[in-house]
Amino acid sequence: MTEETTSHYDPTKVTDTIALRVSKSSFGQYSKCPRQYWWNKIALPDLRSPATDAMVRGTAIHQVMEDALREVSENKVANIVAGINDDLHDSFSKYAIEQGVQTEVAVDALSEILQDITLNWGHIEILELEDKHVIPHTVECIVANPDVEGCAETITYPVELVGMIDGVFRMPNGNIVVVELKTGNANMSKISRTRGELAFYRKMLMLAGYDEPTHFLTIMPDADDADLILKLEGKRNTELFYGLTQGLGVLEKINKRTITAMEKRLSVAVHGIMTQQWPIKWNEYFCTEWCDFHLSCNEELLGVETFINQE
Numbered sequence: 001m002t003e004e005t006t007s008h009y010d011p012t013k014v015t016d017t018i019a020l021r022v023s024k025s026s027f028g029q030y031s032k033c034p035r036q037y038w039w040n041k042i043a044l045p046d047l048r049s050p051a052t053d054a055m056v057r058g059t060a061i062h063q064v065m066e067d068a069l070r071e072v073s074e075n076k077v078a079n080i081v082a083g084i085n086d087d088l089h090d091s092f093s094k095y096a097i098e099q100g101v102q103t104e105v106a107v108d109a110l111s112e113i114l115q116d117i118t119l120n121w122g123h124i125e126i127l128e129l130e131d132k133h134v135i136p137h138t139v140e141c142i143v144a145n146p147d148v149e150g151c152a153e154t155i156t157y158p159v160e161l162v163g164m165i166d167g168v169f170r171m172p173n174g175n176i177v178v179v180e181l182k183t184g185n186a187n188m189s190k191i192s193r194t195r196g197e198l199a200f201y202r203k204m205l206m207l208a209g210y211d212e213p214t215h216f217l218t219i220m221p222d223a224d225d226a227d228l229i230l231k232l233e234g235k236r237n238t239e240l241f242y243g244l245t246q247g248l249g250v251l252e253k254i255n256k257r258t259i260t261a262m263e264k265r266l267s268v269a270v271h272g273i274m275t276q277q278w279p280i281k282w283n284e285y286f287c288t289e290w291c292d293f294h295l296s297c298n299e300e301l302l303g304v305e306t307f308i309n310q311e
Helices: 024-032 034-043 053-072 088-099 105-121 188-207 226-232 256-274 284-290 294-301
Strands: 019-023 125-128 131-144 152-165 167-170 176-181 215-220 238-242 248-253
Touching (some): 024 034, 024 188, 053 088, 053 105, 053 176, 088 105, 105 215, 105 238, 131 188, 131 256, 152 188, 152 256, 188 215, 188 256, 226 238, 226 248
Parallel strands (some): 019 152, 176 215
Antiparallel strands (some): 131 152
16 A cells, blocks of 8 residues: 555544645644645645745755765664765755755754864764654554543554654764754744644654654754853753854753653544544734745634535
């Protein structure tokens, strides 16, 4: 069977042989706004908004990192143990030209952050770069028992966890690091959200047979906020790496609270999707700025339009 026939984002298409498909972005979207999930995955799954300039730029910089790291890896294969060498800067420059982002300071910053990590660790061992995972899993959801007041029951849902992780590194001491590259503005809330995304990837890696990852590495080549650095410097279980004029790499030891929070969000999202709960989580800023469907929700909230759950 192909991936298309083994899982689906639409719960109405889930059967004994087709599981619910869950990606980092899909369960994150449901957590943020169930109604937006419904519009994107069920009502209008084929509708795609044009890529913004920021999205095109971000994709290009991601590609530069992947291509450059593959080139400096042993035998040019990312999943073979390899040290980052002195050719890293040249490789970044070459692939930046290929992607049309050679004038981006963020590309230089990205290379410099990786070089700073290399100097600190001695080398970077690359285990994965943008490898695609499709992993069967069962999610347990604890919900109120409608027949017995004050009691709860456990419901299980078969799912397929899917995703492509920006990178998986191994430190010289053997610790496994889950890597995420984030372009654009850098702030504490973005780091917090990314932490949750990396926790999802950590789960996928463990289900795929990896030893338990111990650290998250968030690379933000556009970071230039001195206040952000001051907030992070000296933070417990956190180490920072820098570009020469901008850019920041944040290495954090994984804590149980992050894992527990992600597992709870995943459980709530899967149950909500499977029971087709699509409430609006209205936010005056987020909805109007970042959701293509906010006009419909606004009309519904004002009583102009009634939402009809389409099966």
